[in-house]
Amino acid sequence: MFRSRSLRGAPMPCPRCDTELELDLSRAADPACPACGLPLLPVCTAGIGRRIAAAIVDALAVAAVAVPVQWVLTTLVDPPPLLGPARTALGWLLEILAVPIGPAVVRALPVLCVLYLYLVLHWAGTGQTVGGRWLRVRVVDRYGAPPHPVRTLLRAAGHAVGGLVGGIGWVFAAFDLERRAFHDKVAGTWVVYEEAEA
Secondary structure, three states: OOEEEOOOOOOOEOOOOOOEOOHHHHHOOOOEOOOOOOEOOEEEEOOHHHHHHHHHHHHHHHHHHHHHHHHHHHHHHOOOOOOOOOOOHHHHHHHHHHOOHHHHHHHHHHHHHHHHHHHHHHHHHOOOOHHHHHHOEEEEOOOOOOOOHHHHHHHHHHHHHHHHOOOHHHHHHHHOOOOOOHHHHHHOOEEEEOHHHO
16 A cells, blocks of 8 residues: 655565566556556655754654653752763863763653653654654555554664664665665654655
8 A cells, every 4th residue: 555755766665575566556546566456556765854853843742741740850859960071161061071960861761751651652653753744744564554552662772772873873874775764664654754745
């Protein structure tokens, strides 16, 4: 039922039999795989600009919940400060680089939990986060449906790995013919425009 093509016109294989599909099929009245007869749904993969804009909207939505949660937990637990009173920007930067990883992770854990819970629930439910809904993009599997919860967990793990190495996971989307980021490749997902724009 699903066939993806990027805005650059790179064809995709059939989701059922992996036969290479011709781009002309997307113009047919009822596109179907010529080898196995699977009905196909032509879609366009979303561009990196729209995806980044959706991620910014999602970051604001998560911050609206995660920051108060973090503040309450920090107030209740009262951990020691990670940074001392630095006098200069360079001193502050050097202090950040010297922070032990354990306390930093403990401080960030509530925010990370809210973030990944938000992403996994939205992706598995409708394929759209708040930012995706607003900017009319959605995450789909190769059949055009919202990804299975296991795939969303893999996608979230791919986000974490791609983010740990300086956001390199997002760079994949800028150069990949299908505009898939590292986390999309790990999970077998695509980010596509809503049907009205395909």
